Amino acid sequence: MSKGVIKKALGALVALGILALLVLLSIQSINEDLRISKSDMGMSNDLSYKEKRAASTSRMSAVRIVSMTSDGSGMSSMSGTYVTVMGRYYVLTVMHGIAGPCELTKIIVEDVYYDCIKYITVDSLHDYAIMEVEKIFSRHPISIILDTPLIQSSSGRHSSVLANVYYTGFPNAMGPFTVRGHIMGYDAFGSKNIYILSYAWMGASGSGVFNEDAKLIGYVIALDVGKTEDGVQVLENVVMVGSSKNINWSPLFKEFYE
Incomplete structure (x- = not known):
């Protein structure tokens, strides 16, 4: 393969990478506008755009989690953040709130219960847990790639x-x-x-x-x-x-x- 062909191939790859980055940034901008518009009602007009964006991202990704022990003798209630990557959906929360198995753990959003599909990570050292969940249509997940x-x-x-x-x-x-x-x-x-x-x-x-x-x-x-x-x-x-x-x-x- 000649040097000219290699240079052209590398140039095409760089162009594709730049295009992909621009697409990701456009998606992020659209997502931010959607978050703000969905949670704008009731939010103070005194907030700057950056403050409103941060508060909206927080509100639109927040969920409540309840977890029950296997014998039903105890239950914990905690908060979490709805996240997404590769078209799948997860909730990040604290490990110390996990009281029982995934099937006894539910995500609550506006009085609707969503299932925990499976635990992905339960980290006792840093006290966090990640679980896969159903898609929650009334919440806007943050992107692990763009928002972390x-x-x-x-x-x-x-x-x-x-x-x-x-x-x-x-x-x-x-x-x-x-x-x-x-x-x-x-x-x-x-x-x-x-x-x-x-x-x-x-x-x-x-x-x-x-x-x-x-x-x-x-x-x-x-x-x-x-x-x-x-x-x-x-x-x-x-x-x-x-x-x-x-x-x-x-x-x-x-x-x-x-």
């Missing part, structure tokens, strides 16, 4: 201290409630956990946390706890967030090829 740190730089700019963040969850089995806060800092060991000044309560665990670029930067894990003269006190305005950089999405891509 999968294609972001490792500079950490999307998680800067004092940057605004947004999440939507179901604290105390109520909601969806959308909350704004800002990043306070990180744990002593690097980027495993992010701490935000916001509000959370039981049931908000698993909520996806978004920055002002509407990118998923983490998921609510727990509230901080501090010691006082009277004992231990829950600090409900200091929220511990698991970093999305620690989520291993590769099993979802493997599912596509199986």
